[in-house]
Amino acid sequence: MTHEPVTTHDPVALDLVASLRPLLTAEAFAEAPGSGAEPGDLEQAVWLRLLERLDAQGPPHDPQGWLRRAVRTEVRRTRRTARRETPLGRDPADDGHDPERLALAAARRRDLRDAVRRLPGRCPRLMEALLSPHDPTYREIAGELGISQGSLGPERSRCLGCLRRLLTPEVATR
Numbered sequence: 001m002t003h004e005p006v007t008t009h010d011p012v013a014l015d016l017v018a019s020l021r022p023l024l025t026a027e028a029f030a031e032a033p034g035s036g037a038e039p040g041d042l043e044q045a046v047w048l049r050l051l052e053r054l055d056a057q058g059p060p061h062d063p064q065g066w067l068r069r070a071v072r073t074e075v076r077r078t079r080r081t082a083r084r085e086t087p088l089g090r091d092p093a094d095d096g097h098d099p100e101r102l103a104l105a106a107a108r109r110r111d112l113r114d115a116v117r118r119l120p121g122r123c124p125r126l127m128e129a130l131l132s133p134h135d136p137t138y139r140e141i142a143g144e145l146g147i148s149q150g151s152l153g154p155e156r157s158r159c160l161g162c163l164r165r166l167l168t169p170e171v172a173t174r
Contacts, residue, residue, distance in 0.1 A: 123159035
């Protein structure tokens with residue numbers, strides 16, 4: 001089955017773009033801060049993907065689901081190519097020469113790792129994967145933990161809540 005090239009006069013494309021515009025705007029604004037991309041750049045990249053898809057395969061069966069996946073794919077692609085967020089080898093407050101600051105930074109890292117090990121269930125493995133300097137994707141983490149990719153977000157939120165509760169008393173006692 002072949003499709004005619006999509007033009008701005010294609011009523012299917014125009015209707016689809018009009019119906020998806022508010023969702024794409026919201027998704028791009030929600031995802032942009034974590035990727036280092038501008039929301040408008042994410043929107044433009046997803047519109048291009050949609051037009052290419054319409055040209056090659058026609059409209060998606062689940063346009064909203066397709067759009068959400070396309071936004072997240074663009075976010076991951078942007079993060080990988082831009083590499084704006086690079087892991088720091090040390091605490092930014094450390095000047096590298098002050099023994100007290102070095103000791104405090106090491107103690108903070110130790111406290112965090114100790115709290116992660118005390119988390120319940122799969123949380124220690126999940127948090128270790130998320131703290132990895134290799135910046136694995138959700139798909140890679142899900143494969144490593146043997147759980148569905150869709151359950152990672154809710155599980156991550158639950159684990160972070162547990163971690164906050166564990167760390168709050170330790171932070172308050174200092």
